[in-house]
Amino acid sequence: MALLDITDLRVEIAGPGAARLALVDGLSLTLERGQSLGLVGESGCGKSMTALAAMGLLPPGLRARGRLTLDGEDLVTASEPRLCGLRGRRLAMIFQEPMTALNPVRTIGSQVAEGPRRHLGLTRRQARAHARAVLDRVGLDPGRFPPGLYPHQLSGGQRQRVVIAIAVACGPELLIADEPTTALDVATQALILDLINDLVAERTMALLMISHDLGVIAETAPRLAVMYAGRVVESGPTARVLAAPRHPYTRGLMGAIPRGRGAPGAPLAAIPGVVPAPDRRPSGCAFADRCPRADAACATTPALRPDTSDQAVACHHPHERPDPTGSVAP
Secondary structure, three states, X not given: OOOEEEEEEEEEEXXXXXXXXXXXXXXXXXXXXXXXXXXXXXOOXXXXXXXXXXXXOOOOOEEEEEEXXXXXXXXXXXXXXXXXXXXXXXXXXXXXXXXXXOOOOOOHHHHHHHHHHHHOOXXXXXXXXXXXXXXXXXXXXXXXXXXXXXXXXXXXXXXXXXXXXXXXXXXXXXXXXXXXXXXXXXXXXXXXXXXXXXXXXXXXXXXXXXXXXXXXHHHHOOEEEEEEOOEEXXXXXXXXXHHOOOOHHHHHHXXXXXXXXXXXXXXXXXXXXXXXXXXXXXXXXXXXHHOOOOOHHHHOOOOOEEEEOOEEEOXXXXXXXXXXXXXXXX
């Protein structure tokens, strides 16, 4: 049994009249114990909504439908008290902006110690000692960064280390990281990614890494799923998908990566258009109006099906190859 099993997940918001609009539209994926999976796509594709649905933290007005289980337990129908018992203990999340994830009027030590006191039954003194050990493990030596500091006294990278410490303090089985390095400089980003990889390996956690950055996914997740307009459009081993992307959207994302070649100041390749809002998604393939390969067949919605060994794609033209620059061929 997979640790995380998502089948036909829909995250919906009220639309005109009695209509319900899908922010996540029929998402299916699985994550085994000790496995790392990357979820990639532009803003508005439904990545963060998938994470919030798994955590039971959807904003008011949104609802989840479908099957979303943790070790066989349904998280969609679980009560709030049950979810409170699971969050932090069995599944945890690293949020992308540490300054909003941390409580500004509480010390970093008290915030890390809160989970172990609640979930592990530690005394106040034991929890404080545990917090110091976890902060030390994530690179915040208590001698230089005492637990009595407040978030505003730390840099962005140091605050993100505190957020990671809170997430792993109780040894969760599933760790969800939602754009954990977006607000950090490149050097700090590399250190944070190394830290997350080390912690996942040490504690045999499953990792769901969410990012718009294919480079981040390549460094952290052996497998990836590409989301577009609420659906997975391509999935498989990360190295294989990045070396031979089958879906035009994946090729477009690859073409937009700076590669250090070409004339100075030359513009990056870009995918025309934007991700359609839930109330403006076309019938059939949602990517059709941005795709140079679109034709009459794209008026029907392609199913996600195996294309090559261990690689799947939702496209009517999966065997069209990109041009030598890595961008979508016309």
